[in-house]
Amino acid sequence: MLFNSLSFALFLPIVFLLYWFATKKSLKIQNMLLLGASYFFYASWDWRFLFLLMFSTLLDFFSGIMIQESATSAKRKFWLWLSVGINLGFLGLFKYYNFFISSFVDAFSLLGFNLDSWTLKVILPIGISFYTFHGLSYVFDIYNKKIKAERNFIEYAVFVSFFPLLVAGPIERATHLLPQIKKERIFDYSKAVDGLRQILWGLFKKIVIADQCAVYANMIFDDAGDYSGGILIMGAVFFAFQIYGDFSGYSDIALGTARLFGIDLLKNFAFPYFSRDIAEFWRRWHISLSSWFKDYLYIPLGGSRGGGWMRIRNTFAIFLVSGFWHGANWTFIIWGLLNALYIMPSVIFKKNRQNLDVVAKGKELPTLRELFAMLSTFALTTFAWIFFRSESVSSALSFIRDIFLGLLEKASYFEMVEFSIEEVGFLVPLLLAVFIVVEWMGREKNYAIENFLLKNARPFRWSFYYAVAMLVFIFATTEQPFIYFQF
Numbered sequence: 001m002l003f004n005s006l007s008f009a010l011f012l013p014i015v016f017l018l019y020w021f022a023t024k025k026s027l028k029i030q031n032m033l034l035l036g037a038s039y040f041f042y043a044s045w046d047w048r049f050l051f052l053l054m055f056s057t058l059l060d061f062f063s064g065i066m067i068q069e070s071a072t073s074a075k076r077k078f079w080l081w082l083s084v085g086i087n088l089g090f091l092g093l094f095k096y097y098n099f100f101i102s103s104f105v106d107a108f109s110l111l112g113f114n115l116d117s118w119t120l121k122v123i124l125p126i127g128i129s130f131y132t133f134h135g136l137s138y139v140f141d142i143y144n145k146k147i148k149a150e151r152n153f154i155e156y157a158v159f160v161s162f163f164p165l166l167v168a169g170p171i172e173r174a175t176h177l178l179p180q181i182k183k184e185r186i187f188d189y190s191k192a193v194d195g196l197r198q199i200l201w202g203l204f205k206k207i208v209i210a211d212q213c214a215v216y217a218n219m220i221f222d223d224a225g226d227y228s229g230g231i232l233i234m235g236a237v238f239f240a241f242q243i244y245g246d247f248s249g250y251s252d253i254a255l256g257t258a259r260l261f262g263i264d265l266l267k268n269f270a271f272p273y274f275s276r277d278i279a280e281f282w283r284r285w286h287i288s289l290s291s292w293f294k295d296y297l298y299i300p301l302g303g304s305r306g307g308g309w310m311r312i313r314n315t316f317a318i319f320l321v322s323g324f325w326h327g328a329n330w331t332f333i334i335w336g337l338l339n340a341l342y343i344m345p346s347v348i349f350k351k352n353r354q355n356l357d358v359v360a361k362g363k364e365l366p367t368l369r370e371l372f373a374m375l376s377t378f379a380l381t382t383f384a385w386i387f388f389r390s391e392s393v394s395s396a397l398s399f400i401r402d403i404f405l406g407l408l409e410k411a412s413y414f415e416m417v418e419f420s421i422e423e424v425g426f427l428v429p430l431l432l433a434v435f436i437v438v439e440w441m442g443r444e445k446n447y448a449i450e451n452f453l454l455k456n457a458r459p460f461r462w463s464f465y466y467a468v469a470m471l472v473f474i475f476a477t478t479e480q481p482f483i484y485f486q487f
Contacts, residue, residue, distance in 0.1 A: 001044040003253045004206055005479045011041070016260055020187050027184050031158050034261065038163040042127070045167075049125040052090065057160045059083055060135035064142045064149040064156075076143060083139045087132050094124055096328045126485055127167035129325060133292060134160050138174045140296055147174055155181050162263070164254040168247070168484040170268040170288035177265070185262035194450070195259030200465065201449050202252030203472045209435050210245030211480045212428050213238040219423070221389055224399045229406020231419050232399060239389045240382045241432060244273060246483045247286070252447055271443045273381075274359050276373035278342040279352035281381060289325070293318045308348065315347050316340045326388075331396060335387040342380055358444050431471075 001007050015037045023029040043050045063083035070076045138159075141147045150156040159178050165171075220227055220235025227235070251268035258265045272284035282290050301314045316337070323336020346352040359374065360366040366374065383400075390396035420429070442448035449468075453461040 001041055002479050002481060003250065003257075004203060004476065007044070011037075012257065012260075019261055025184075025186075027182075028154070030185065031154050031181060034158050034162060035154055038158070038161040038166060041163040042161065042166055045126050046123065049123075049128075052125055052128070053131060053161060056087060056090070056131060056135055057157050058153075059086055060139055060160070061150070061153055061156050063139050065151070067139060067142050068149040080139055080143045084136060087136055091128060091132050094128060096324075130169050130171055131160055131166060133171045133289075137171070137292065137296060141174055147178075150174070150178060152182075162258070164257040165265055168250050168254070168482055169286075170251060170254065170266045171292050172266060172288070177263070180263050188262065191262065192260050195256040197449060197465075198252050198256030198259070198447050200256075200468055200472070201447055202249045202254075202256060204468050205245040205249030205252065205435075206482070207249075207475050207480075208431060208471050210242045210249060212431065212475065213242040213245065214480070216424055216428070217242050217389070221399070224395070224402060227402075227406075227419070229403045229408075232403045232406060234419070234424075236382050236386050236389075236399075236403075240273075240378070240385050241435075243385065243388070243483055244269075245435075250482045250484065255447075267446060271358075271439055271448075273378055274374055274440065274443055275377050276355045276359060276370060277346060277352075277377055278339065278380065279346045280355040281377055282339070282343070283356075289322070293322060297321060311347050312344065315343060319343075330393050331387045331390050334393060334396075335384050338384040338387065342384070361444060 001011060015033070019030055019033055023033060039050060039053075042053060060083055063079050066079040067076050070079060138147075138156075142149050150159075155178065158181050159172065159174060162172075162177070162181075217235055217238040220231060221239070224232060224235070248269040255265050255267070266288050268286060268288050270284040270287065272281050275281035275284055298314050298318050301317060302310050303314060304311045319336040319340035320333065321336075322339075323332040323334070326332040326335075343352065346354075359370055386399055387393070387396045390399060438452065439448045442450060442452055445451055453464055
């Protein structure tokens with residue numbers, strides 16, 4: 001059930017009406033309804049994997065209790081590593097088994113040994129990386145005595161499987177979400193309207209921006225050898241906006257949907273393409289994952305407390321794991337290592353915390369220095385996205401090689417202009433320009449149109465909402481899956 005599907009458009013209002021008007025404001029019944037709706041939502045993908053989600057939930061629920069009740073450190077560690085081992089075991093089996101087997105066979109083939117590989121024909125359970133990390137953070141926090149084990153299974157299960165965040169995040173923490181699930185929730189009209197506004201903007205980012213950019217990104221990446229260097233650059237830029245619109249659009253819909261039920265989820269994006277350096281970019285992109293790795297990997301490894309070499313080692317570790325988390329392909333690992341290299345100068349010279357505020361805060365336009373910094377950061381990020389998007393390392397390297405060789409041709413620029421007019425036209429670039437302007441104007445808010453035009457007359461404001469909704473309706477010809485569903 002996609003967020004941008006007709007089935008979800010029917011599912012959401014039904015659950016919303018039952019939640020607020022048929023539960024008699026009973027917290028217990030509301031949570032049971034949310035759990036049932038979440039399991040139905042997940043089962044609509046593949047009902048067989050619902051049992052895996054339930055097993056993971058039960059495992060972490062009872063492991064948390066046993067960690068808290070264990071009298072000795074050894075027993076606490078046993079239950080912690082039991083949970084971690086089984087969770088990562090399932091994740092490794094479904095997501096990484098074939099990758100390791102294929103890499104093992106390829107390594108031996110380089111030494112002259114030909115081995116037969118036995119791979120599994122399995123479907124990757126949707127959202128497994130996300131709900132696994134929900135459970136792991138929960139048992140880690142209990143082990144570190146940051147929280148106490150939850151005794152109400154229904155409330156814990158809602159924390160793990162709440163349907164807006166179930167398949168693509170944000171990756172929630174028990175310290176943030178569980179208290180909201182446990183306390184009484186009262187309908188707030190203004191909060192619900194704000195949620196609908198964020199859902200609308202999320203749909204615009206997904207359907208109008210991401211899906212339209214995907215048409216040309218796919219066209220160029222799939223036949224990269226047929227295009228000039230300039231057009232290949234266009235393809236990389238189109239993918240940069242595709243993945244941002246797609247993933248941040250999902251997050252906007254998830255946050256807006258949760259707000260309809262009186263629940264606030266963690267912010268996952270903060271206008272990352274307006275970042276002035278790579279460190280700032282990673283504070284603004286997929287925030288819940290970046291902070292997860294910081295709290296449960298970077299800091300336990302020693303963080304930045306052990307001197308320069310430890311900072312470098314730990315930074316490479318989190319980016320390597322981050323790349324591997326995204327998928328079982330060397331392209332993701334190289335993408336992670338590239339970002340680690342990008343951020344190294346700021347880590348070494350301790351300048352990774354110099355851009356903590358919003359760019360050009362309180363101003364209409366950035367300075368030339370800020371503009372250059374943003375464009376440079378975007379260029380580096382887009383270059384790394386080439387590996388993320390490519391099917392293999394060799395195809396990524398060929399893509400990059402053709403960019404630089406193609407740019408040496410004098411006809412490259414003119415071919416790019418011709419391609420833009422004949423294939424892309426003027427509509428998509430115009431939509432991208434409007435999108436960037438609106439995002440820039442709303443960069444100090446939680447999402448771009450949070451307070452957009454609120455000071456203007458109501459007819460003008462509603463005209464904008466209707467225009468956005470109309471564009472969503474016009475471009476919603478097919479249901480395109482979200483990119484991060486594959487992770």
